Every structure is written in structure tokens, then in C-alpha cells.
Amino acid sequence: MGQQQQDMAKSAETEDRIARLFADRYGASEPGLPGYSGDVLETILGHRTVRSYLPDAVDEEDISVAIAAAQSAPSSSNLQLWNVVTVADPERISRLAALANNQKHIYAAPLVMVWICDLSRMRKMTEIEGTTADGLDYLELFLTSVVDVSLAAQNACVTLEALGYGTCYIGSMRSNPIELSAELDLPKGSFSVFGMTVGREDPARPASVKPRLPQRTVWHKETYRADTVAEDIAQYNATMRDFQQAQAMPVVDWSLKSAERVATADMLKNRDKLKGFLEERGFSFK
């Protein structure tokens, strides 16, 4: 049996199971969109940040699958404190790009997913049920919604990559949250915690897997140990210099570049004002 036939057999075999999982996730109310999608470990380990896209639109059905994946992520107490706005209109994408520190690759993306921390639906539910809503004013609920939306987005990211797309998270969706909320009609109690550009990678400008810190630096057994951290940072600086050279990038120590990134409030590119923006958007941090 050739590779193509094997893949087809695999596809036929997983198709039914995936369709059933779709039905389970949505209480049988949503259409399924199955097919064999790739190896988990190969997809996850193979992640690369992709900033160069072909102009091809992202399939509506693929977006639906990615959002089903997002909704399949764990959610704290099943509160589901998030939403996503998908933007494919080129003019709106240009306005989002301008609000997100004018990053070039956003202008060129066929799809921007804006991931929303949302306490507004929860507040609506307390109104429907006639309860108080005091818990919503605490840092805890803000944090819960940030974790919820992040787990959801990462499931979407992995799924989109498995479906053959490239992605890039956009933290600068937090740089101008008031204007961005107006652009997307976000209700009070919600905000754009990050964006994600999505598109088919331009094969003329392929991205590479980026090295990370040694595993022992982030993995602590039984208790936290930081005794090798200085040595690990030096080792990783060397690894990154090799990577930068191979990529024809400017060569700079990771630790210096990172330290400069947090040295001053100005380096946060308007995000030093985030707390005030969020308070204006109806969030509290008791």
C-alpha cells in the first residue's frame, strides 16, 4: 500500500471518530468537518512563527474547525470567559495593523483572529439569574479569563498549523485597546488580549524552528532550583548566536535583548498604560 493509500485509509478511519467528537462537543448541534490532520508531536514540535503569507483566503471551514478546537480546550469551572473575532476584510485588517504598532506582517495577513477576554457575558448571566456579580471585580477573574482564552487560542494555533497554515501571535493588540475595542464593537468588560495572524506560508520566505532554553532551565523536579541559571543563560546565548548567524539576523545576546525589552516603561510600547485602559473598559483588579 502506498503512502497516499495509507493516508486515505487513515483518513477514512479517523473521519467517523472526529465527526462523533464534534457532535459531543456541541451537543449534536453543529456540523462536523473531519479528515486526518497530522501527527500531534510533529505538529507541536514543528511550530514556527510565520510572518510571510500567500494572499490566499483562509477557508471558512478551517476556521470553524480551529474554533471547535479552541472550544475543546479546558475552561476553568466551564465558565468559557472568552470570544474570538475573525477579521478578513482587508480594510479592517489594515486598521487593526495600524493600531498594533504598524507591524508589516499584519497588513499582509489574509486573516486576523482577535482573541477576547470576556467578562461581559458572565455579567449578563448574573443579570439573567438575578445574582450579585462581586467576584467579577477581582484580579482572580481577570486572570481566569486570560488563562481560558490562552488555552483556547493555543488549541486553535496547533490545529491551524496541522491544517497547513502558518500563524503569529500579536501581543501589540494590547497597545491601543480603546481604539481597537471601538473598531470591533467590543462591549465593556471585554478586551483584545492578543491577536493571531493566519495564512498559508509564503514558500519563498520560510520560517525556522527557534531554539529555546535548555530543558533543565524550565523543568524543576520536586522543587524549584535556580543554581544553574547563569550558566544556562550563557549556553542559550551561544545557541541563539549560532541561530542568528545561520538566519542572517543581527547577532545579539538573548539576555541583553530581553533585559532591554523590560528595562523601562517606554519599552512596553504603550502597554505600560494597559491597567488604566482596562479599568476604563470595565475591568477591576481587587
Place this chain on the structure above:
Amino acid sequence: MGQQQQDMAKSAETEDRIARLFADRYGASEPGLPGYSGDVLETILGHRTVRSYLPDAVDEEDISVAIAAAQSAPSSSNLQLWNVVTVADPERISRLAALANNQKHIYAAPLVMVWICDLSRMRKMTEIEGTTADGLDYLELFLTSVVDVSLAAQNACVTLEALGYGTCYIGSMRSNPIELSAELDLPKGSFSVFGMTVGREDPARPASVKPRLPQRTVWHKETYRADTVAEDIAQYNATMRDFQQAQAMPVVDWSLKSAERVATADMLKNRDKLKGFLEERGFSFK
């Protein structure tokens, strides 16, 4: 060719690619641990919260693969603001369980991964490089570390499920962060944002896929629309009642249960004090 032979062919074929990805991720400095691991979409859509475990230990090599997956997640500006502490010592697990609102399934888990938001390594780097570190005092950096660790943990979660384990996120690792930091020797500027229990599912007590809100409730096209939210909540209440009945669980409207969960500060189970705890742990929220 039979299914087993097909799987072996698949395994041989992906093995080399996965080994190469490991090498890319760690600058060739870490051992690889390859093998075919399962279909992305089937794994992600098939997520279930597993709280009943067999006593079998979690393979050290599988933990290593899960952490490589975690490190393969996107990281904002590549700052890598997180760590994970893996706890397998049954006595320490019992102490963690006691600190996490005494949840029964934590006592029974063979492994607890405690996911750590960490600005302490970043602060150390500013000391090494002799820069200021003013940016670390802003809500923005706290938020960045929460997103970083969440994306990492979700990659680990998906990978562990692909490797045949069940998992459960533990938000109550935030209920007693001071005592928990002492237990795990966490440095100032770091805290346990959530835990994750891991183990082989007890086949005598299998978990089910939980339904979620209709896709249109969380997916907004071009701009945010909330006009169907009351109707969507009613529909989801009905879906969840069917699910609760099928699972022999107490039947209660999701919207009521959720509203009660945030009605008062007391309902946050000590996490209404989170901000004060974190300030004591060296975090600022400018």
C-alpha cells in the same frame, strides 16, 4: 497492509522528522524521544477532564516530551517567562492537595505539574546585563507571563493526551500561593498560576467529552455581536441539562451555576486575596 503495519510505517516515517525537530528546538543539545503520537484534530477535539487515575507512574521520558512540547509554544518576544515544577513524591502531592482546597483527585494523581509564572529569571537577567528592570512592575509583564505559561501548558496537555494520559487543570493552586511557594521553594517574582494532574485514566471511571456553547456564541465575524446571547445561553442550558442527566450528575442550569460561582468574593475560595498574595510575592500591577 494491516493497521498495525501501517502504524509502524507511519512511526518509522515520522521518527526522523521528530528527532530533527527536537534538535532544532534545543540547538542539538537535548536527546530526542520520537514516535508516532496520534491525530491532532482527534486528540484536541477528544479532550476530556480526567480525574480518576490508575496508580502507574508517569514515564520520565513522556514528561520530557511534554515539556519539549511546552517549550515549542509561542513565547512573547521569546522571553520564556515560565517554569514548571513536576511533583511525583506522594507526600509532597498530598501537601499540594491540602493547599489546593483538598481536592480528592489531586491526592490520587501519580504526577502533578505546577505551572509557574516567572519574572524572577528575567530580573536576574537585568542584573547580569546591568540594565534597569522598570517594565517588570507593570500589569503588562504579569499578563505576558500568564499568557506564556498558558500556551506552554496547553501544548503539554495536548501532548500528554496524545501519549495516552488524562489530565486536569487545577486552578486552586492559586488559593494558598504563599504556602505553596514555600513548599516548592519558589523564588520571589514567581508563583503557581495553575497545576495539572496527570495519569493513566482509570478505565472503570471514564470521563466524557463536555459540550460547549454554540460556536456562534464565541465566534464573531468582523465585529462583536451579542444579539443572540440570551437565546444561546438558554440553548446551552438545555444541552447541559441533557448532558448532566446522561452522566447522572445533579441537574442545574449552567447559567445559574456559573452566576453563583462569581456572585460573591467568598465564592472565589480564598482567591479574592490573590492580588495581596502576589504583591507579597514580589509582583506589581502598575
